[in-house]
Amino acid sequence: CINGDRLWARLMEMARIGATAQGGCNRQALTDLDKAGRDLFVQWCRAAGCGISVDRMGNIFARRAGRDDVLPAVITGSHLDTQPTGGKFDGVYGVLAGLEVIESLNDAGIATEAPLEVVVWTNEEGARFSPAMIGSGVWAGAFELGYGHNRADKLSLTIGEELARIGYLGEAPAEARPLKAAFEVHIEQGPILEAENRQIGVVTGVQGIRWYDLTLTGQPVHAGPTPMTVRRDPFMGLAPILQRLYALAEAHGPWARVTFGDIRAEPGSRNTVPERLVVAVDLRHPEQSVLDELDAAFRHLVEEEATRLGLQSDIREEWHSPAVAFDSRCVDAVQQAVDALGYSHLRMCSGAGHDSVYIARVAPTSMIFVPCEQGISHNEAENAAPEDLEAGANVLLHAMLHMANS
Amino acid sequence: CINGDRLWARLMEMARIGATAQGGCNRQALTDLDKAGRDLFVQWCRAAGCGISVDRMGNIFARRAGRDDVLPAVITGSHLDTQPTGGKFDGVYGVLAGLEVIESLNDAGIATEAPLEVVVWTNEEGARFSPAMIGSGVWAGAFELGYGHNRADKLSLTIGEELARIGYLGEAPAEARPLKAAFEVHIEQGPILEAENRQIGVVTGVQGIRWYDLTLTGQPVHAGPTPMTVRRDPFMGLAPILQRLYALAEAHGPWARVTFGDIRAEPGSRNTVPERLVVAVDLRHPEQSVLDELDAAFRHLVEEEATRLGLQSDIREEWHSPAVAFDSRCVDAVQQAVDALGYSHLRMCSGAGHDSVYIARVAPTSMIFVPCEQGISHNEAENAAPEDLEAGANVLLHAMLHMANS
């Protein structure tokens, strides 16, 4: 079994880097704080006897040799970057649970047949640089390296520049090698395990995600002398679009999700009807066919409202992560670990995208969830119980051991 | 009569300072470009024999002596600052028409009893620094000088700092002196004169304006795993608030106006339900009692929607400019000038706030409108016909002469 106290202590130590006043974390990808978090992780891994390699996307691989070190590795990993108002566990838990697996094997003097690796994937959150999961995405071949390097933040700084600046533009190719298996343990980021009172989520897949920039363009005119009836006001179009999209999600059952995470008005002057609104739209559904239906309905209703109000509309798809079904042997390995350890569990689909979505394209992959308080994540108040985090890491240990020795 | 060609040529020369690709102007208050525009105006006024004084708010007074130079002056003026995507005429026309009145009197060798002054008021637009009309507002005693100096832009630069930086923090007190009369000629910034095919608007007053920052606060949670039913999403509140406010305006007849000029989402991350939306709301009506009704209804419906959705709401009033009725003698002077010159006209209320709103608190004041193309203003496509601009300046000349000699 793993050492829950050490895991918790390290989670708390990592959380000091970028700690916010409200008890959360702001350690966005490739900032100075992200560098500090990476440095701390590398220092811990070196102390645990791991070899470190960094690839061209800044993904960090900490490796514990296997008895037969040329066998494909069993890897686990997640991310250290956070949302601007993020919590202490999202991603970080998966990285430090992986390290804890290695530390525990070291403590017990247990060798594995295949090597084990713990990976830190770059820019999972997608908060500073869009899209999310870009480090694992490039590594798994979903994106070109050049695309990855050129992604820019709101200040037009690119991933490539920022990797070089913080000293994490590594030499290793950002390309998948043959792997025996890949696992990722993560907080659920939703309320289901807690509501059902289960300790472990055996994750069978990840819902499909589509990100868009919706642009509504009207005519900028003066707020005072311009009669309401002659305006072409993007806000007049936004209101029914918001309402119809929320209604659309509702009509597609409890698993459909629609989120507007960001919005910008141009020129953004109090007494001028905006020329343009740019809205970030996030649509999700576990079934790809339903997600595609939502996509079509979204495009149709935007077109309809824009036409009705004399606005121009544009929908640019920023990211599409199709629904994923995880490898059945990996899911079974997790299920067997849960059964052996006697934890309560639920088989479930992930609502959030994770690095495992891309890893699943190149290796047998699955995930393990643990509950988080009230399901709250992407929030400074994000919290999880030490005993649940310990349980998840134990399941990870067992599943990795099983795959590394089989 | 005034020289329409010279007026037009100067409008076009001023428009080169901050000219935009779409043929408009971006010469926001107290930027380097605003300084260049001010310098050009001062140079023209000096060449026309005027004395220049600048006050503590950066308001510029160009003075042509009267035969009896201790008499209270007749002033006219407007502003040289523009919206970020502004046009060539808004404000600038009023300033250069005033200068044209002086040039024309010089050309004709006509002296007036009372002195004449042309004024450039600082930061009329309210685009860079809120509220609008702050230069005339401080001068007329509506705001303290310290309040004026401390107003900050989005980068936290203040009016006081920026005035000093561009060399327009003058020595004269920013305080009203006794005046005989004040006039302001301006493009209508609305479509009514054009629609009614009239050349001059005899402006009898200005509608009341209220500016607010509406803040809706919910709970930031992850866009993926969080069921729609447990969210407290400020966008869910925004949609009905937009629709009910538009409906409210409609229910209060053709003169009620509601505009959402700017919006900000916090933290503004694609895959996080925003914790907070901050929306700039602009409500207007020519009758103060109706504006007050709109204010109450707005507060009530926001409260109602926020409560229904478990959001917190806050309404901060950023600015309130009550409805204004202009001085009847000044309105008559304009009416007589129009009648004498034989221009078609309409008596009307201004939909936009103008510096004259504040000047009207300390001096007999009125305004003159000319049509602008399709009523479009606060837009780079803003346009006006040279013959209408000439007509407006002629009305200004006659009205100023009448008041200066009576």
Ligand SMILES: NC(=O)NCCC(=O)O
């Ligand atoms: N876990 C997580 O926050 N992933 C980012 C991608 C997503 O929005 O689902």
Ligand SMILES: NC(=O)NCCC(=O)O
């Ligand atoms: N004319 C003008 O743009 N004034 C600014 C104040 C307002 O918004 O009405």
